[in-house]
Amino acid sequence: WGTDMTQNIESGNFRRQNNNDNDNKSEDDMLRVVACIDGSRSAPAVCDYAAWLSRHIDIPMTLLHVLDEELEHGHHLLDQAERRVRDTGVSDVIKRQRHGDLTESLLAIENETRVLVMGLHGESSSDRDLHIGSQLETVIRSMHRPILLVPDDYTEPKSAMLAFDG
Numbered sequence: 001w002g003t004d005m006t007q008n009i010e011s012g013n014f015r016r017q018n019n020n021d022n023d024n025k026s027e028d029d030m031l032r033v034v035a036c037i038d039g040s041r042s043a044p045a046v047c048d049y050a051a052w053l054s055r056h057i058d059i060p061m062t063l064l065h066v067l068d069e070e071l072e073h074g075h076h077l078l079d080q081a082e083r084r085v086r087d088t089g090v091s092d093v094i095k096r097q098r099h100g101d102l103t104e105s106l107l108a109i110e111n112e113t114r115v116l117v118m119g120l121h122g123e124s125s126s127d128r129d130l131h132i133g134s135q136l137e138t139v140i141r142s143m144h145r146p147i148l149l150v151p152d153d154y155t156e157p158k159s160a161m162l163a164f165d166g
Helices: 043-057 069-087 100-108 134-142
Strands: 003-008 011-018 033-037 061-067 093-099 113-119 145-150
Touching: 011 145, 033 043, 033 100, 043 061, 043 069, 043 113, 043 145, 061 069, 069 093, 069 100, 100 134, 113 134
Parallel strands: 033 061, 033 113, 061 093, 113 145
Antiparallel strands: 003 011
């Protein structure tokens, strides 16, 4: 992708290093942290983790809601999420609402995505769900970008585990 992320876990500092020396806008300058929100209990944590990541790797953020309900509900979710991430200091945030299938919607914006942030449990999950759902599994198998799966409650990250296939 032309960009390296350097991490100092002890200090919690992340920085973006652009290896592209030309003055033109590179592909990396268009990439964003994408927070996939819905009406689930994990939506606030998705916003918080995405905002944390956006601030620490210094790239803009997109709040995405894939519409499976009435239009006003989606706008309300996005407005709440925008207020939440702006309160944490993220200034470059856009809201997007799409109609249709979640995986197809995410694939449509994959070229704009640096990191996708999603909750482990969606709107239709119950409190007893121990496994990821088939919809999340389909997204994981389909996307070719890093995905940060987050729990229902936000705690500032101190370490991370990476899974890599390839």
